[in-house]
Amino acid sequence: MNPRLDTLHPYPFEKLRRLLAPITPSTSQKPIDLSIGEPRHPTPGFVIDAMKAAMPGLAFYPPTKGLAQLRGAIAQWIGRRYAIAPPDPDTQILPVQGSREALFAFAQAVVDPRGDAIVICPNPFYQIYEGAALLAGATPWYLNADAERGHGYDWASIPEDVLRRTQLLYVCSPGNPSGHVLQLDDWRRLFELSDRYGFVIAADECYSEIHFDDAQPPMGALQAAAKLGRHDFRRLVSFSSLSKRSSLPGLRSGYVAGDAGILERFLLYRTYHGSAMSRVVAEASIAAWNDAHHVRENRRLYREKFDAVLPVLAPVLNVQRPQGGFFLWSPTPFDDTDFVQQLYAATGVTTLPGSFLAREAHGMNPGRNRIRIALVASLEDCLEAARRIAEFCTSIRNTHEH
Numbered sequence: 001m002n003p004r005l006d007t008l009h010p011y012p013f014e015k016l017r018r019l020l021a022p023i024t025p026s027t028s029q030k031p032i033d034l035s036i037g038e039p040r041h042p043t044p045g046f047v048i049d050a051m052k053a054a055m056p057g058l059a060f061y062p063p064t065k066g067l068a069q070l071r072g073a074i075a076q077w078i079g080r081r082y083a084i085a086p087p088d089p090d091t092q093i094l095p096v097q098g099s100r101e102a103l104f105a106f107a108q109a110v111v112d113p114r115g116d117a118i119v120i121c122p123n124p125f126y127q128i129y130e131g132a133a134l135l136a137g138a139t140p141w142y143l144n145a146d147a148e149r150g151h152g153y154d155w156a157s158i159p160e161d162v163l164r165r166t167q168l169l170y171v172c173s174p175g176n177p178s179g180h181v182l183q184l185d186d187w188r189r190l191f192e193l194s195d196r197y198g199f200v201i202a203a204d205e206c207y208s209e210i211h212f213d214d215a216q217p218p219m220g221a222l223q224a225a226a227k228l229g230r231h232d233f234r235r236l237v238s239f240s241s242l243s244k245r246s247s248l249p250g251l252r253s254g255y256v257a258g259d260a261g262i263l264e265r266f267l268l269y270r271t272y273h274g275s276a277m278s279r280v281v282a283e284a285s286i287a288a289w290n291d292a293h294h295v296r297e298n299r300r301l302y303r304e305k306f307d308a309v310l311p312v313l314a315p316v317l318n319v320q321r322p323q324g325g326f327f328l329w330s331p332t333p334f335d336d337t338d339f340v341q342q343l344y345a346a347t348g349v350t351t352l353p354g355s356f357l358a359r360e361a362h363g364m365n366p367g368r369n370r371i372r373i374a375l376v377a378s379l380e381d382c383l384e385a386a387r388r389i390a391e392f393c394t395s396i397r398n399t400h401e402h
Contacts (some may be wrong), residue, residue, distance in 0.1 A: 007134045012356040019337060025348040027272075033386040035352040037176070037327065041247035044294045050287035052121060057279025063269045066095030067282045068240055081208075082223035085231070091260040092233065095277045095285070098252040099206045099241040102133040102172070104153025106237065106256070110168050110200050118162055120169040122153065124177055124358035124367040126204065129170040138167065140323070142361035151329070155189045163197045171203040173314045173320045173362060174218050177357055178329045179322020190226035193236045203238040204294040206254070207325040209245035209295055210302055218324045219220040224255060231259040235322075238265075246288045246296055254286040255279065266275040268342040293334040295342060302326050305375045307381045316393035329354070333396065336369050340394070342394035347388035 010018075016035060025031065049085045065071075073088035081087030087093055096102035103126075111117050111133070119133035123142035141162050146150040149357075171190070171237040182190075194201055203221035211217050221238045222366055230236070240302075241254025256263065277285075288294075306321055309328075313319045317330045332339040336353040354370030373389075375382050 002135070004135050004137065004264075008131055009127070012257060012352060015356050016340075016350075016352060018342050019341060019353070020350065023341060029348045029388070030351070030384075031348040032377060032381050032388075033350045034374050034377060034382070034385055035350045035372075038274055038376055039244055039249050039326075040376050040378075041298055043062040044288065044291070046247060046291065046294075047246070047248065047251075047288050049199070049286045050324040051280055051284040052279045054283035057283065058280060062276040062279050065267060066093075067279065069284075070095050070282045070286050070289075071276075072259070073077075073286045078222060078257060078287045080222075081217070082226070084222045084223055084226040087222065087233070087257050088260065092257055093284065094256050094263055094270070096239075096241075096254050096256055097275055097277055097281075098243060098283045099204060099239040099253070099254040100128055101275060102239055102254060102256050103128050103204060104135075104204065105269065105273055105275065106202055106266065107132035107136040107138070107168055108241075109266050110262070111136035111138045112167065116165055117167045118165040118200075120158065120166055121163070122170065122172060122175065124354065125247055126172060126176050126245070129204075130359075133168070139162060140359075141166070142359050144364065144366045145175070145360055147179060147182070147366075149187070151175065151180040151197060152182075152186070155186070155193065156392075163193060163199075166197060168200050168202060169194075169205060170202045171221075173221075174205075174207040174322065174324025176207065176325060177327045177354070177367075179207070179325040179327060181218040181323040182221075182224075184219065184224055187219075187221065188228060189303075191225070191228060191230060191236075198317075200285070201236045204234065205238050205240045206244055210241060210299060210300070210326050211305070211317045211324045212303055212321065214296065214299070223382050229237050232260070235259055235262070237262055242285060242288050245295055245298070249286065251281060251284060251288075252279050253288075301379070302375065305379050308379060308383045309375060309386040312383070312390050316390045316397070326375050328372060330371050330373065332369050332371055333393070334369070335372055336367070340371060343389065344396075346392050347385075349385045349388050 034148030075086040075089040115137040121129040237258035245248040358367030
């Protein structure tokens, strides 16, 4: 077996399962799971219709490069969404089977494992970044999110010797779990570092369409590059999908877009990787990328949940509306794992310990004593869960005061 498999950490939800296994919550209340960021809004009917109409496509092998019509639909959506010239659908776009698959595979194609390669990951982070780095033969280096910077990053804190060895840097904007959005100055600094040290930037933008002001959507990586005159997107690849945007996590459909030279090599990798998108999925994806109404409706549903939940939780937890995404990233009054256990035992509400999403790095775990609350359940369930959390927090505060 590949010895690098032994370097992988247990996935956060496996750790959560073990944490809660000994606990039997009260049966008097319905369990509510807010731990997993799985979109649960209804699947758009027109996407199902498009998939049904495309069923004859099952008779053909799909092209690894994806349908030309799908690449065109994605390029046009990027142009509309980010107010830039659409990327070249023939050289700067590749459809992928969800951003998770592509974020992992990308490291395998980019990293040269013969040396002492480093892959920089935000901390906390989506676990795929770390696993992809380790299995590519690289060493992850964790850049801690800084609560004093709104959970942003101090790019100047990365040591010179780390930057010289860096081959790939992952960023996530809006971020998981904090919702932090990179600004133009962040991108300017990242591009300067990429130019100086030659590393590739992988921009995970799967939460880009979950935001709260339609007039000011989060800036994207390709948008920032275009604003800064980098129209060839050199050493930059962005990743997104329909999972969060269109509430289609089971479709497994997304894209990578950016540097044509990198995508040409990534396509070569993918011809062996066996990751071509079915024509059935492609046709459904074209329908989704071409429609904006269902995306606005999706955002409205999340906005309603934040509007309902925040007034209930704000008196007992230091929670704030994120810049993007559907998570609350809340401090806890004591150890996050103990808090999650006690909350589950008392209320049947499941949240995720923040420390499970981060690593101990530079003397701290930036997720410790925080929880991630995913507002993915129905409005009624999210509000009921918020009420239970508030009652639990009030009860433990009163206990400690006495």
